[in-house]
Amino acid sequence: MSVDVAPRLAVVGHPNKGKSSLVATLAEDDSVAIGATPGTTRHAREYPMRADGRLLYTLVDTPGFQRARQVLAWLVRRAEERSATAADRPALVAELVADRECAARFPDEVELLRPLVEGAGILYVVDGGVPYGPEYEAEMEVLRWTGRPSMAIVNPIGSNEHVEAWKAGLGQFFRVVRVVDALHADFETRRRLLLAFAELEADWREPIEAAVAALDALRASRRRRASHEIAALLADALGLVVERRLEPDEDPSRHAAELEVEYKRELVRLERAHRRRVQAVYDYHDLEARAAELEVIEEDLFSEGTWLRFGLRRRDLVSAGAAGGAAAGGAIDVALGGASLLAGVAIGAAVGGVLGWLGAGRLAELRVIDRPLGGRLARYGPSRNPNFGFVLFGRARYHCGLLARRTHAMRDAIDLDAERAARQPLDSKERNELARLFATLRRPGLPAAARAEGVASLAGSAAAILEADEGRPIERA
Numbered sequence: 001m002s003v004d005v006a007p008r009l010a011v012v013g014h015p016n017k018g019k020s021s022l023v024a025t026l027a028e029d030d031s032v033a034i035g036a037t038p039g040t041t042r043h044a045r046e047y048p049m050r051a052d053g054r055l056l057y058t059l060v061d062t063p064g065f066q067r068a069r070q071v072l073a074w075l076v077r078r079a080e081e082r083s084a085t086a087a088d089r090p091a092l093v094a095e096l097v098a099d100r101e102c103a104a105r106f107p108d109e110v111e112l113l114r115p116l117v118e119g120a121g122i123l124y125v126v127d128g129g130v131p132y133g134p135e136y137e138a139e140m141e142v143l144r145w146t147g148r149p150s151m152a153i154v155n156p157i158g159s160n161e162h163v164e165a166w167k168a169g170l171g172q173f174f175r176v177v178r179v180v181d182a183l184h185a186d187f188e189t190r191r192r193l194l195l196a197f198a199e200l201e202a203d204w205r206e207p208i209e210a211a212v213a214a215l216d217a218l219r220a221s222r223r224r225r226a227s228h229e230i231a232a233l234l235a236d237a238l239g240l241v242v243e244r245r246l247e248p249d250e251d252p253s254r255h256a257a258e259l260e261v262e263y264k265r266e267l268v269r270l271e272r273a274h275r276r277r278v279q280a281v282y283d284y285h286d287l288e289a290r291a292a293e294l295e296v297i298e299e300d301l302f303s304e305g306t307w308l309r310f311g312l313r314r315r316d317l318v319s320a321g322a323a324g325g326a327a328a329g330g331a332i333d334v335a336l337g338g339a340s341l342l343a344g345v346a347i348g349a350a351v352g353g354v355l356g357w358l359g360a361g362r363l364a365e366l367r368v369i370d371r372p373l374g375g376r377l378a379r380y381g382p383s384r385n386p387n388f389g390f391v392l393f394g395r396a397r398y399h400c401g402l403l404a405r406r407t408h409a410m411r412d413a414i415d416l417d418a419e420r421a422a423r424q425p426l427d428s429k430e431r432n433e434l435a436r437l438f439a440t441l442r443r444p445g446l447p448a449a450a451r452a453e454g455v456a457s458l459a460g461s462a463a464a465i466l467e468a469d470e471g472r473p474i475e476r477a
């Protein structure tokens with residue numbers, strides 16, 4: 001194979017062993033057909049991996065073996081008729097793929113062997129959750145006859161119970177055997193697996209190493225783009241105001257309830273739109289539809305569970321508020337339930353439990369604004385609630401963390417339920433920096449240039465936090 005030809009790797013094996021899942025995970029493509037019923041993949045389908053316009057390697061998803069024994073019998077018979085040697089075997093497999101009668105008798109095998117005859121490497125996938133059995137040996141033998149470079153992958157579906165037996169069996173047919181969970185493989189596992197492909201054929205090293213570099217670059221670029229989306233969301237949400245024009249003698253308090261509803265609805269809309277954009281950043285295009293149903297009941301931005309999970313604890317909030325307020329140069333007037341936080345008054349009891357001191361009860365305040373050219377406005381927002389930015393930020397951070405940990409083989413809805421989310425702490429430096437930026441971004445009438453600068457700084461802080469998150473597990477409560 002010449003150097004400028006990118007490697008092709010055909011993922012083959014028995015039906016329902018996670019072949020398509022492995023392809024979706026490695027290709028980071030959630031459009032790969034994955035099914036609980038065998039036969040979901042009928043035809044070989046190619047997934048080319050490109051970076052900067054260059055094709056680096058191609059994964060080929062194939063239908064599973066159906067008649068491996070008959071195929072092997074056909075090959076053996078041909079070999080005997082021709083007194084063929086082992087050196088002739090690849091040519092016999094090519095004959096089988098080209099044979100019309102075989103195409104009718106063994107359509108799945110012809111489909112999965114074709115890419116191998118055309119030069120693809122073999123990724124043979126088995127399930128380490130079920131016992132090793134001799135019925136797989138016909139498949140492995142047929143694959144051996146192709147003479148293609150190969151690797152076996154034990155995918156432990158459900159359990160690890162039979163992994164060792166599989167390794168012992170596979171080791172006799174394949175030079176390289178790896179254990180990889182096709183559905184859950186994390187970034188490092190995917191990266192190592194990709195590097196192992198480079199070992200299969202000398203010419204593959206350079207394109208595979210380029211593919212690994214592209215994978216690293218993709219992760220960094222997703223993190224940067226997601227961080228920018230988070231910063232933009234915070235700027236929009238913290239600066240949000242809803243207004244209504246007042247009649248000359250109208251009582252503004254009549255509008256309070258409606259304005260609050262409108263304000264909250266707009267926040268929910270901003271957050272949803274943000275999540276869709278972030279999902280697109282991580283190349284999840286199909287996730288939204290599946291999560292839509294969930295989102296209706298999940299609209300818990302204002303719930304106690306959310307504020308408890310994502311808001312800062314009181315002591316942290318006080319110190320961060322001091323840092324944020326001082327740096328923003330403004331007076332610290334973060335009134336919660338009528339009492340100043342900084343005064344350290346035990347306001348929790350006064351406004352009713354935990355939500356009171358978290359400030360969830362009151363996002364913003366109604367104010368009456370005199371318009372320069374006469375008339376008055378009832379205005380709700382921007383939020384002066386010191387915890388609100390942290391709640392929104394924490395939710396967005398958690399969402400990104402789930403996406404970054406997901407694989408494109410997963411077909412379940414994303415679980416954003418705050419009740420099941422574990423805490424992701426911020427250190428005091430991060431808290432203070434965020435509080436300072438939140439205070440800047442909620443300033444009314446913030447000039448566009450200052451806003452852009454605030455968004456850029458916040459994106460930088462968010463990116464550092466997301467990067468650190470990549471190195472630690474999200475524990476689910």
Ligand SMILES: Nc1nc2c(ncn2[C@@H]2O[C@H](COP(=O)(O)OP(=O)(O)O)[C@@H](O)[C@H]2O)c(=O)[nH]1
Pocket residue numbers: 014015016017018019020021022033034035036037038039040041064155156157158181182183184
């Ligand atoms: N729990 C678990 N399920 C898996 C794993 N790999 C595949 N599956 C499931 O097994 C079924 C068949 O997977 P698929 O990738 O379509 O297998 P294929 O027929 O070999 O392409 C799907 O329901 C997958 O979600 C795995 O590693 N863990």
Ligand SMILES: [Mg+2]
Pocket residue numbers: 019020021033034035040041061062063
């Ligand atoms: Mg499949």
